[in-house]
Structure formats: structure tokens, C-alpha cells
Amino acid sequence: MTATAPSVRRTPIYEGTRIPSPIPTVLTTPPDLAASGDVMTVNFGPNHPSTHGVLRLVVDLYGEDVTGLAAVVGYLHTGFEKNMEQKTWWKCITYPERIDYVSFQNNEYVFVAAVEKLLDLEIPPKATWMRTLLCELNRIHSHLVWLGTSALELGAISMFWYAFREREQILDLFELVTGYRMHTRYFQVGGLAEDIPRGFYPEARKFCDWMPHAIDDYETLLTRNKIWLERTEGIGLLSAADAIALGQSGPVLRASGVDWDLRRVEPYLAYHQVDFRVPVFPEGDVYARYRVHMQEMRESVRIVEQCLDRLEHMDGDPWIADDRKIVLPPRHELHTSMESLIHHFKIVTEGFRVPEGEAYMAIESPRGELGCYICSDGGPKPWRVKFRAPSFVALQATATMMTDALIADMIAIVGSLDTVMGEVDR
Amino acid sequence: MSGVGSTEPPRSERAGFAGAGAEDAGVGSPEPPGIPGLVSRTEKHRETTIVVEPGRLVEAATHLRDEEGFNFLSDITAVDYLGWAGADVSGYIGTAAGRDLNRPMTQGYQAVPLAKPKRFAMNYHLLSISEEPRRVRLQVWVDEGEPVPSVVPVWPTADWHEREAWDMMGIAVAGHPNLERILLDDDWEGHPLRKDYPLGGEPVRFSEAE
Numbered sequence: 298m299t300a301t302a303p304s305v306r307r308t309p310i311y312e313g314t315r316i317p318s319p320i321p322t323v324l325t326t327p328p329d330l331a332a333s334g335d336v337m338t339v340n341f342g343p344n345h346p347s348t349h350g351v352l353r354l355v356v357d358l359y360g361e362d363v364t365g366l367a368a369v370v371g372y373l374h375t376g377f378e379k380n381m382e383q384k385t386w387w388k389c390i391t392y393p394e395r396i397d398y399v400s401f402q403n404n405e406y407v408f409v410a411a412v413e414k415l416l417d418l419e420i421p422p423k424a425t426w427m428r429t430l431l432c433e434l435n436r437i438h439s440h441l442v443w444l445g446t447s448a449l450e451l452g453a454i455s456m457f458w459y460a461f462r463e464r465e466q467i468l469d470l471f472e473l474v475t476g477y478r479m480h481t482r483y484f485q486v487g488g489l490a491e492d493i494p495r496g497f498y499p500e501a502r503k504f505c506d507w508m509p510h511a512i513d514d515y516e517t518l519l520t521r522n523k524i525w526l527e528r529t530e531g532i533g534l535l536s537a538a539d540a541i542a543l544g545q546s547g548p549v550l551r552a553s554g555v556d557w558d559l560r561r562v563e564p565y566l567a568y569h570q571v572d573f574r575v576p577v578f579p580e581g582d583v584y585a586r587y588r589v590h591m592q593e594m595r596e597s598v599r600i601v602e603q604c605l606d607r608l609e610h611m612d613g614d615p616w617i618a619d620d621r622k623i624v625l626p627p628r629h630e631l632h633t634s635m636e637s638l639i640h641h642f643k644i645v646t647e648g649f650r651v652p653e654g655e656a657y658m659a660i661e662s663p664r665g666e667l668g669c670y671i672c673s674d675g676g677p678k679p680w681r682v683k684f685r686a687p688s689f690v691a692l693q694a695t696a697t698m699m700t701d702a703l704i705a706d707m708i709a710i711v712g713s714l715d716t717v718m719g720e721v722d723r
Numbered sequence: 724m725s726g727v728g729s730t731e732p733p734r735s736e737r738a739g740f741a742g743a744g745a746e747d748a749g750v751g752s753p754e755p756p757g758i759p760g761l762v763s764r765t766e767k768h769r770e771t772t773i774v775v776e777p778g779r780l781v782e783a784a785t786h787l788r789d790e791e792g793f794n795f796l797s798d799i800t801a802v803d804y805l806g807w808a809g810a811d812v813s814g815y816i817g818t819a820a821g822r823d824l825n826r827p828m829t830q831g832y833q834a835v836p837l838a839k840p841k842r843f844a845m846n847y848h849l850l851s852i853s854e855e856p857r858r859v860r861l862q863v864w865v866d867e868g869e870p871v872p873s874v875v876p877v878w879p880t881a882d883w884h885e886r887e888a889w890d891m892m893g894i895a896v897a898g899h900p901n902l903e904r905i906l907l908d909d910d911w912e913g914h915p916l917r918k919d920y921p922l923g924g925e926p927v928r929f930s931e932a933e
Contacts, residue, residue, distance in 0.1 A: 319900040321879035371906035378891075379916055414768055541794055541852055544880030555852065562856040653836045656768050657848050657860065659797065668848065670800045674807060674836045681916075685798035685848070693883050722906055 310536045310553075310581045315700045316543065324696040326357040326365035335359055341707070343372045349446065350718025352692070354707070361703045368692050373722040381682045385648025386412055387486060389679060393669070394480040396684060397720035399442050401480050402428075402435035403662040404720075408682070409484045410565065411658035411669040415651050416486070416623060422567075422607075423614040424488035429566040430501070430604035431474070431483065432660075433597040437508065438467045439663035439715075440590045440597075444515065447587075447712035451528050456518060463511045466504050473497055486649070487624040488617030498609050501601065508598045516591060529584040533698040533710035536581055543697060544690045547665025548593065549714060552586040554579035559661035571603045583713040590715075593663075623649045648677035664688055664715050684723060688716035757790065759783050770860060777863040777871055784847070784861065784877045793849035793859060796874070799884035800846040801892035804839040805918040840864045843894060845871050870897035891916040 317324050326336055336359050343353040351372035357365030377396050381389045393408040394401035406428055413420065445460030468478040474497055475481035475490075483490050519525045535545065540553040550557055558575040560568040576592030578585035617624050625644055626637035653675040659668040668685030691714040698710050758764075760779025765772045775783040787793040847861040865871055873896045874881045886905040888894040893914035896902055904911060913920055 316879050321875065321882050323901065371904075371908075374906040376915065379922075383922070417768075542879050544796055544878070557852055654767060655772075655802075655846075655860075657770060657798070657846075657858070659848075659850075659858075666797060666850075668798050670798065670846065670848070672802055680804075680807070681800070681802045683798070683800040689883065690880060693880060 310534050310579075314539055314542070315534075315536075315697050316539055317696050321543065322368065322693045322696050324363070324366040324699055326359075330359060330364060331357070336364060338365075343369075346450070349712070349716050350721075352711070352716070352718055352721075354695070354711070356704065356707065358704060361705070363699050363702050363704055363707060366696050366699045366707075368695050370689075370692065370718070370721050373718045375723070377723045378682050378684070381679055383678065385677045386651055386679060387644070387648055389682070390484065390486070391480070391482050393684070394482065395719065396723055397662070397664070397667075397686070397688070397717050398479065399717050400435055400439040400663045400667075402431045402484070403439075403660060403667060404684075405482065405484045406432055406566075407658055407660045407662070407667050407669040407684075408671075409486055410660070411656050411671045412486050412651060414656045414658055415654055415671065415673055418487055418618055418620065418623065420488055420618060421615045423493075423611045423616050424618075425567050426604050426607045426611070427489055427493055427616070428484060429568065429571070430601055430608065431471075431481075432566065433600045433604070434467055434470060434501075436597045436663045437594050437601075438464055440594050441467070443590060443663075443712075443715045444587075447709075447715075448519065448525075450708050450712050451525070453519065453522075453525065456515065459511070459514060459518070463508065466507075470497070470501055470504060473500060485617060485624070487620060488615070490617075492616050493608065498605055501605055505598050505602050505605070509595060512591060512594055512598075519587070520591070526584065528705075528709050529587060529713075530580075530582060532583045532702065532706045533586075533713055534581050534700075535694060535698055539697055540581075540694070543694045545665070545694055546687050546690070547661065547663070547715075548586050548589040549665065549691055549694070551575065551577050552589045553581040559659060559666060563659070565660055567604070567607075568600075571600050573597075573600050583709045586713040586715075650675060650677050651679075659685070662687060664691065664717070664720070684720075686720040686723060688714070688718070688720045689723075691716055692721060758786055770858065772860045772862055774862045774864070777865050777869065780861075780863050781872050781874060781877065784874045787849060787859070787861065788877055792851045792853050792855070795850040795852045796878035796880050796884075797848040797850050797858075798846075799881060799888055800848070801888040801894050801916075802844045802846065803842065803892055803916065803918045804844065805842055807839055808836045841866045841869075843867070843892065845888065845894060847874065865894070867893075868895060870895045872897050873899040875899060890914065893917060 330336055336357050339356045339358055341354040341356050343351040353369040355367045355369060356363055377392050381392050390405060390409060393404040397404045441460040441464045445457040448456035471481055472478045474493060475483040535553050537553045537555050540550050540555060554577060556575060556577045561575055573596045576589050578588050621640050626640050630637035631641055651673040653673055655672040657668055657670045659666050665687035666685065667687055670683040671679055672681040674680045694714065695711060699707065702710065758773060758775065759782035760776035762774040762776060841864040843865050845863050849859050849861055851857050863871060871894055873885055875885065883905060885896045885899050886902060889896055889902055890904040890906055891914055903909065
């Protein structure tokens with residue numbers, strides 16, 4: 298289950314490929330069936346409680362069988378990337394969080410890390426560990442929202458309340474550290490915006506002690522629940538080869554039997570120094586994706602604990618790089634040092650400059666490979682920012698997964714992809 | 724002041740789109756044999772960029788997938804370089820004419836960026852999901868209206884990425900099975916991520932009709 302090398306399941310889930318042709322993202326009704334007059338085209342969404350936002354699916358139905366499907370996106374397009382081109386680098390940090398409003402810390406990190414890559418900036422260890430900790434807490438948060446809403450859509454309403462009970466605790470922890478519950482803007486180019494407040498570690502420990510029991514509760518409710526199994530097992534099949542061809546990543550890829558996690562294969566932050574397992578399930582169905590999510594939450598709790606072990610011995614260490622051309626000077630210096638005041642003024646008004654060049658930074662967000670491409674012309678504003686949104690790519694697999702599916706399965710399948718429409722449409 | 728213009732060639736020779744070949748061509752590791760249509764290969768920020776001729780993109784992509792194991796297309800990013808290096812060097816830091824203390828917030832450069840060969844760049848971020856994980860950026864340069872061949876036959880996931888490049892940047896992807904707008908309305912005019920797309924203000928619909 299946790300081999301270090303990527304392993305692909307030997308016996309395929311299905312023969313050959315199911316990716317529709319010639320358009321890989323559109324399932325087309327066979328012409329003879331369409332000519333029969335028994336096929337009904339139904340518009341599902343864009344406003345429907347189980348579309349995780351505003352997703353429109355145009356579905357061809359033959360009775361209860363789905364014979365054709367096309368996903369229509371763009372209802373939440375807000376032009377983040379264009380907006381970011383008009384802002385200085387450090388003012389841009391608030392934007393990525395709002396792109397994927399459920400995994401905000403991870404999105405914030407990927408942008409900051411891409412800028413740091415161009416700047417070639419060294420990050421103090423305390424900031425690295427705290428970023429790791431928050432990214433993992435955020436992963437649990439994101440998985441909880443996924444679990445609550447996806448189960449709710451399949452009729453398990455109590456899951457929603459349980460999942461949101463623990464989510465509330467995580468938001469309280471974010472509030473304790475950053476002052477905000479969501480969209481924290483706590484990562485700064487160079488490190489963290491503020492030092493970690495006193496009292497955070499014991500509260501985080503309390504959460505880590507409780508969370509595994511909460512996951513046990515969820516699993517008691519769902520993992521062997523007859524209705525849940527009937528709705529999810531063998532539904533939405535995706536083979537490993539098709540998943541790779543369709544660019545799937547994260548839990549979807551791991552549930553198709555590909556042992557692939559960027560935290561392990563391309564370690565960033567402190568992931569090469571923590572011990573965690575990568576859950577891989579070979580079945581490639583909705584149930585496997587559910588299992589991956591549950592296991593990942595357990596592993597994330599373990600990572601948070603290991604981060605706490607380190608951070609508790611780092612009191613008084615710097616939390617942000619000491620580069621006055623990029624990092625704001627400490628607040629107390631502004632009253633006494635002219636140099637600091639000038640640096641503060643320059644960075645706040647004009648922004649710091651990022652050397653000319655382009656960089657692509659990819660991390661393992663809760664939804665998979667989250668990439669950030671940035672291009673700088675050497676000025677204080679980005680020339681181009683582009684996000685590789687895992688949800689955007691995940692939706693491309695709907696047509697493949699819907700082969701031979703029923704209309705009721707569609708809810709389970711789209712839910713299992715864990716899409717956030719803000720990220721799809723950007 | 725390190726004298727911005729002193730060691731650099733005059734700006735007229737560097738800026739604009741008239742530069743021959745891609746930047747830093749030939750710098751870095753020697754050209755590996757085999758990539759069809761290879762123009763240059765550079766290493767920067769621990770990333771490899773391979774520039775190929777647009778006409779031979781599909782060949783190069785197939786080669787990278789089958790021979791070099793890049794089985795996973797992460798992302799396609801189109802970049803518009805219109806007006807690249809168009810601003811002055813920053814007045815605050817100093818220009819050839821001296822400091823402009825009346826404009827302390829000028830958004831110029833400390834050094835003028837290198838010229839780009841053409842207006843648009845299409846970047847294909849490739850990944851190898853294998854025992855030997857590695858990434859590469861495949862890049863082609865095109866001018867306005869010049870088509871880029873579709874890589875959907877090589878990586879099916881390119882479908883929506885190429886539609887987005889068309890929608891946002893107006894890159895004409897040749898041979899795409901379903902080249903329609905993806906994020907904007909079907910009747911939207913223009914491609915908003917282009918640098919010449921007007922900022923702010925959008926015509927209000929339904930104001931006079933009906």
C-alpha cells in the first residue's frame with residue numbers, strides 16, 4: 298500500500314481506455330440511440346445544491362442511464378489572474394486564497410513559494426515548519442468540507458454536522474494564529490506575517506488528540522454503511538492509465554492505484570523530514586476516493602503532531618527572512634530608524650522587485666497538483682500569473698467516469714472529484 | 724548607482740519583438756539529440772525549458788511522452804508579451820537622464836528585460852510519473868493569429884487547457900476537436916488576458932434594447 302516507487306495496478310479496472318473520442322471531455326450519445334427519440338437531454342445546474350458551486354452538466358438520459366454528458370464551467374469566473382497582474386507582488390497574496398476558498402493556506406503557499414523561487418530566498422526553519430503545519434491543518438479542513446458535503450448529497454445528513462463540528466475547531470485554530478478564520482493571509486514572501494502566538498501549541502495538541510477519535514466516528518458512520526457502499530462501490534471507475542492521461546492528481550489519482558504524492562516525490566516545505574504514509578487504493582471507484590480522503594486526514598494529524606514537536610523548541614527563533622529589500626522591517630524599528638521607515642515605505646507603496654524570469658511551482662494541495670506559474674519582467678508587479686487548478690482538471694474526467702452510469706451516480710461521481718468551482722473558473 | 728544603461732546594449736536593440744531566437748539560446752546543457760524541432764534548451768531556477776518550433780510541436784510532444792517518459796501534462800499556460808520591456812527603467816532608481824524625483828513611484832525596471840522572439844508563448848508543463856520524477860517546460864513562440872497545433876492526441880487533458888488558452892489569450896489552436904470558449908460566454912468579444920485588452924468598464928447589456 299505504501300511502496301515508495303509508483304506502482305500501477307497489474308490487472309486493469311476495465312479493458313482498454315474509456316476516454317471518449319474525439320473530444321476527451323464530452324460523452325456523446327450513440328447516433329442510433331439518439332435517433333430513437335427516447336433520449337432526453339436534461340440540464341443539471343448551474344444552480345443545484347449538489348454541484349459544489351455553479352457547475353452545469355448537460356446530460357443525455359435514456360431512462361435512468363446517462364448516455365451523454367458535457368460539463369459547462371465558467372459561471373464563477375472572476376478574472377483573478379488578470380487582477381493579479383495589476384497588483385504588486387505582495388498585494389497579490391490575498392488572491393490565491395480566494396481562488397480555492399476551501400484550501401486557502403495551500404493556495405497561499407504555492408504563490409508565495411513560486412515568488413520565493415524566483416527571488417531565491419532562504420526561509421527560516423520556524424516558518425517552514427509552521428507553514429507545513431498550517432498546510433496540513435488546511436488539508437484536514439478541506440477534506441472535512443468535502444466529506445460533509447459529499448455525504449450530505451448522498452443522503453447522509455448527519456455527516457455534515459459531524460464534519461463541520463471538527464472544521465469549526467480548525468477554524469478556531471486559524472483564528473488564534475492569524476486573526477482570521479478563512480483567507481488568513483498569514484504567509485508572507487520570506488516567511489510568516491507574524492510570530493506564532495502563545496497558547497497555540499497546547500490548543501493544537503488538544504485538536505490532534507481529539508481528531509483521530511472524530512475520524513473513527515466518521516468511519517463508524519460510513520465505511521461499512523450498507524447504503525454508502527451501494528452508492529459508492531464500483532461507481533465512477535477510472536483506470537490508472539486513464540487517470541494519468543487525463544491529468545488527474547491527488548486523491549483521484551491515488552484512488553486509481555497510482556502511488557504519487559508530490560509531498561513525497563518532490564518534497565517541499567518540511568515534508569522530507571516528517572514521517573507519513575501515502576494511502577493508495579487500486580479500485581478506482583468513488584469508495585476508493587473516500588478511503589483515500591479518510592486515510593489522508595489521519596496522516597495529516599500525524600504530520601501536525603510532528604511539526605508541533607519541532608516548533609515547541611523554536612521559541613524566539615526568527616519567523617521571517619531578514620532581507621530588508623523584500624521583507625517589511627519590524628514594526629518597533631519604524632519609530633527609531635530612518636532606514637527602516639524608508640524600507641517600509643518603499644515596500645508598501647512601490648512593492649519589492651522580483652528578478653526577470655519564469656517559474657512553475659507545484660505542490661500537493663488537498664485536491665491534487667496545484668501549480669503556480671509566474672512570469673516576472675523584473676518590475677514590482679507580476680507579468681503573468683497562472684494557476685494549474687486541480688479541480689479544473691478533475692472535471693475533465695467526468696465524461697470518462699460517467700460511462701455506463703446512472704443519473705443518481707452522477708451526484709456521487711462529481712462529489713468524489715472534490716471540485717471547488719472557485720478554483721475551476723478562477 | 725550601477726549605471727543601468729552603461730554595460731547593456733541600447734534599449735532599441737533589446738526591447739520589442741525583433742530579437743532573433745529565444746533568450747539564452749545555447750546556454751546551459753548541450754542539445755540532446757532527438758527532440759524534433761528543438762530551438763533551445765535552458766536551465767534556470769532549477770527548471771528546464773525546451774523551446775521547439777511551433778510547426779513540430781506535436782512531434783516533439785510525442786517524442787517527450789514516448790521516449791523520455793513525460794506521460795503527464797500538468798498545465799498549459801499562454802503568456803502575452805505585448806509591451807514587454809515597454810516601460811522605462813525606474814525613475815526612482817535612476818535612468819540615463821538621471822533621477823526623476825517627482826515620480827517616486829514609477830513602475831520601471833532596474834534593467835530592461837531581454838527581448839522575446841514573438842508575442843505569445845505557450846508553455847506546456849510536463850511531468851514524468853515514474854520512478855524518476857522530473858519536470859520540463861515545453862515552449863513554443865507564436866505571433867498574433869499564428870496557429871499552435873493541438874496536443875490533445877498526445878495528452879487528452881490538454882482539451883480544456885487549450886480551450887482556456889483560446890478563450891483568455893486568443894491562441895488559435897489548430898486541430899482541437901472542440902475549440903470553444905470555456906470560461907467566458909460564447910458571444911464574448913476579445914480575449915481578456917491579452918495585454919491590450921482594456922481594463923475596467925464593461926459594456927452594460929440590456930440597457931437600451933427591449
